[in-house]
Amino acid sequence: MGVTAADGTKGSENLLAATLRVGKATLAKRPGLVVEMHPSLWAASNTFREEMATLLADLNLHPATLTGQADAFGDYGLVSLEPAGAARFRSAERA
Numbered sequence: 001m002g003v004t005a006a007d008g009t010k011g012s013e014n015l016l017a018a019t020l021r022v023g024k025a026t027l028a029k030r031p032g033l034v035v036e037m038h039p040s041l042w043a044a045s046n047t048f049r050e051e052m053a054t055l056l057a058d059l060n061l062h063p064a065t066l067t068g069q070a071d072a073f074g075d076y077g078l079v080s081l082e083p084a085g086a087a088r089f090r091s092a093e094r095a
Helices: 013-022 024-029 039-045 049-058
Strands: 033-037 061-065 077-083
Touching (some): 013 039, 013 049, 039 049, 049 061
Antiparallel strands (some): 033 077, 061 077
């Protein structure tokens, strides 16, 4: 099974919320995505922690940290956006 353009995106550091909104239909069909979170850059696109948390809840996704960060919405790092209730990936604090 190969990776296609529909399997990922690159370069959306400060536009993650917009990218997720646009990809909502794709995520509904194929949930689960690993993203590199850049919370310090979100303000440049007028996105804030509360908005990101609400967006993920609306998409039925739960952030699970993958690179040891204590706060998925506050610290830089890789995050698995898993379907709520799923345990495909385990974060350090849940392992």
